[in-house]
C-alpha cells in the first residue's frame with residue numbers, strides 16, 4: 001500500500017512538473033511583452049497566459065466588455081494570449097479613430113476562409129480593404145442600396161409588404177399564434193433576394209425556407225467568426241479550427257442553391273424581353289469580361305450574395321422584433337404611433353415607404369429601437385499600422401473593438417439611457433449635430449460602415465408601420481420579456497416574441513381593386 005502511495009505521489013509530481021513546463025512553453029510562445037517606451041492604453045488585470053480570454057468566452061460579451069469599461073475606462077488595452085486588442089467604449093474616442101485613422105482601420109482581418117462562400121474574403125463583409133472591396137462596395141451602392149437604386153426597387157418591396165400584411169391577416173383570422181421573427185424574416189429575406197437577383201425563392205419547393213435556414217445557421221456561426229478573428233493566430237499555431245466543418249456544410253448548401261439561380265438567370269438573359277436585376281447583369285458581365293474593371297469569378301458573385309443575405313436579413317428582422325416588444329410594453333407609444341399613422345395614411349390603404357418622411361414619430365421609434373438594441377453591438381476592425389489615439393500608442397496589427405452597445409447606453413451621452421424613449425430623436429435640429437451623430441453608432445462608421453442604412457430604415461419602418469396600423473397584438477402575460485439571448489454575437493431576444501393578432505376595425509385592404 002505504502003509503495004502504491006509512493007508511486008501515485010511520484011506521478012502527481014511528474015504531472016505537475018509537465019503542466020508547469022507546458023505553461024511556461026505556451027507563455028513564451030504566445031505572450032511577448034510590449035516594447036519598452038510605448039505608452040499603451042490602461043490594461044485591466046488579466047490572467048496569466050490567456051490574458052483577457054475569459055471576457056470573450058462570456059455569454060453576453062458586449063455586456064462583460066461594457067462592465068469592464070465602466071470600471072477601468074473608455075479605452076483599454078486587452079490581450080488574448082499574445083493578440084493585442086484595443087477596446088473603445090466612448091463615442092468621442094470612436095469618433096477620433098474613424099476621423100483620423102479610417103483607412104488604417106478599414107480591414108476587419110477576419111479569417112479569410114478560402115474555398116468557402118460564407119465569411120469569405122471574396123465577398124464584401126470580410127474582404128480586406130483593397131481593389132476587390134472597392135469594386136463590390138461601388139456596385140452595391142450604385143445598383144442596390146444607394147438612393148436611386150432604392151427608388152427603382154420600391155415597387156418590389158411594396159409588393160412584399162402587401163404579402164406580409166395578407167399573411168398576418170390570414171393568421172389573425174385563423175386565430176393562429178404568430179412568431180414575429182418567422183414572419184418578418186420571410187418579408188425581409190424575400191425583399192432582399194428579389195432586389196438582388198430579380199427573383200424570390202419559392203416557398204412551395206422549400207427553396208425559400210432553405211435560404212432562411214442557412215441565414216439563421218450563418219448567424220449562429222458569427223460568434224465563432226468573432227472569436228476566430230481574435231484568436232486566429234494562436235489557434236493556427238495549435239492547428240485548431242473553430243468551425244471549419246460547419247462552414248463547409250453551410251457553404252456547400254448556399255453554393256448549390258445559388259449556382260442553380262445563376263444558371264436560370266443566364267438563360268433568361270438570352271431572352272429578348274429580359275428584364276432582370278441590374279446588379280446580377282453587372283456581376284455576370286464582369287465575370288465573363290477579360291477587360292472588366294475588376295476581374296471576378298462566380299464564387300465572388302455567390303459570396304457577395306451570401307454576405308448581403310446575412311447582413312440584411314438578421315439585423316433588420318431582430319430589430320423589428322425588439323421594437324415590437326418595446327411598443328407592446330409601452331401602450332402610450334402604440335397610441336401615439338396609431339394616431340400619427342391614422343392621420344397621415346388613413347384607414348383605407350396600407351402604409352407605404354413614401355409615407356415615412358411624414359411619420360416623424362414612427363421614424364423616431366425605429367431609431368430608438370436601433371439605439372437601445374443594436375443588432376451588431378460590437379464593431380471589429382484591425383489597426384494595420386501603429387498610430388496614436390488619445391495620447392496613447394496603438395501598435396500595428398492591434399485588433400479594434402468598438403462597443404457600440406456601451407456607447408449607446410452611456411449615461412454621459414444619453415438621458416435615461418435604458419428607457420425606450422422615441423421622443424429623444426424628435427428634435428431634428430439636434431439629431432443632425434455632429435456630437436449627436438457620433439453617439440449613434442448602430443450602423444458602424446467610416447468607409448466600412450453599413451451601406452444598407454437607408455434600406456434598413458425603410459424596411460423596418462414599413463414593417464412596424466403595417467403591424468401597428470392594421471392589428472392589435474395580444475401576448476401571454478402582461479409584459480414582453482426583453483432579456484437578451486445568451487451566447488450570441490448578434491443581439492436578439494432570449495424569448496422569441498409570439499402573439500395573437502386581432503385586425504383593427506377597418507375593412508381589410510383589397511390590393512387587386514387598388515391596382516386596377
Ligand code: HEM
Pocket residue numbers: 124125126137145307308309311312313315316319370374375376379380442443444445446447448449450451452453455456460
Ligand atoms: C437594422 C439594420 C442594420 C444594422 C443595425 C446594420 C449594422 C451594420 C454594422 C454595425 C455593420 C459593420 C459596420 C462597421 O464595421 O463599421 C454593417 C455592415 C454591413 N451591412 Fe449592415 N446593418 C443593417 C442592415 C443592413 C442591410 C439591410 C444591408 C443590405 C444588404 C446591410 C449591408 C451591410 C454590408 C454589405 C456591410 C459590410 C460593409 C463593409 O464591410 O464594407 N446592412 N451593418
